[in-house]
Amino acid sequence: MNAEISTPTAELTQRLSATPRGARLARRLVANALDTWGHPYDGDLNHTAQHLVAELAANAVTHGRVPGRDFEVRVLLLADDDTLRIEVSDARGDRGPRFVTDPEADGGRGLVLVSLLARTWGVTGRDVGKTVWAELALSVSGGR
Template sequence: MTAPASPQHPVTVRVFVQRFSATPRGARLARHLAVGRLYAWGIPYGTDASDAVALVVAELAANAVTHGRVPGRDFELRLSLVGGSVRVEVTDTHSGPSSLPEPGGVEWPGSLDEHGRGLVLVAALADRWEVLERKPSPGKTVRAEVDLPGWLSPLRAGTAGP
């Protein structure tokens, strides 16, 4: 006799994917659309989670535009709501070695340095992050996850947005 299966709660996965021009305007639009998507998923504007994801998207999109830009090629933003966290993935098509440090190797820039604070912010705001080679190449994806403590219950109840 087989033991009855324990009931499993459904896991809701929500995904938003959009390509943007590799320009400052594209990076700004990516941030605005990300915050709007979070709101649609039930994460209000101005919350710690919404603000953290907005900053992570802004920094990764700015890096894709500044360091990963290839003329005529876009960058892609993918947001996923999975298992109590928001996963942010920004993919560019720049070939060659990645200039990004390993997640544990981010160091504060010098006080007079004009650049280099973006990944420090990502490391501080994201619970996890990594750099992946783009398949198919060329390019890379920077993935960061921001946990949403206590947010999984509304998803199971089906009260979150589309």
Template sequence: MTHHQLAAETKPPLTPVRQLALRFSSTRRGARLARQLAVQQFTEWTGLPYDSDPARAVALVTAELASNAVRHGSLPGRDFRLTLLLLPDHFRVEVTDTRPERLPPPVPPQPADETSGRGLLIVQAYAGRWGRTVRDAYTKTVWAEVPLSTSGS
């Protein structure tokens, strides 16, 4: 996380125009359903088409965050929560899991020839901002904000 991202997280959040939160099973199927729901809600709330660049960015970001929650943040029998917020200039995706001690690195690693480990690089590339928050001893939230327009964040 850059200094800009850390500083921005301390500001009071904007009031969402729309908000939705649902729990999903910590399985591959749950991650897939979370991605599908995020894109559906994004297109419904914004009126942008499924094949728009922002909708594709929402799909990629949600897929990576949900996949990481399933792979690295789950405990047996515990779900993850997907929260979607439509704000005036961006769409925020939050994924909350049950492993607060397993924080993603503030800056994604730059893997050389590995075949995995590039998920946070994808999030960083498609999100205007992203970060992580631990509010209690039982959960952590990894969030990303996708700009509503492709003209920057």
């Protein structure tokens, strides 16, 4: 389910190296953009968005990495829809998101976190790779 996106009142789009450093930078860029747009660093929306970006960017550089290709973070403030939309795109379309199925596994719980924090989320294919997106309500703390 990927509904039509309304015109953003604010937008950040940045390509970053598909490295742990790039993932950390994505989180910081989004935090700064939200603060600039009137959602302070210490606010619930900013904190929740940072967690979502951190998880999606970590997945992009860990599971979606293709050597020599960057990943992209895009954040849209859709005031008409009372929505913050976060998109993280990587160059690997053959690996979709997976939930952990082994409770003893060391990882794989990040998308559970995404599903708990976001109002809605999903995956959209691209010509090269995929975009994993999540949406938060602007007026409700914690996402839902």
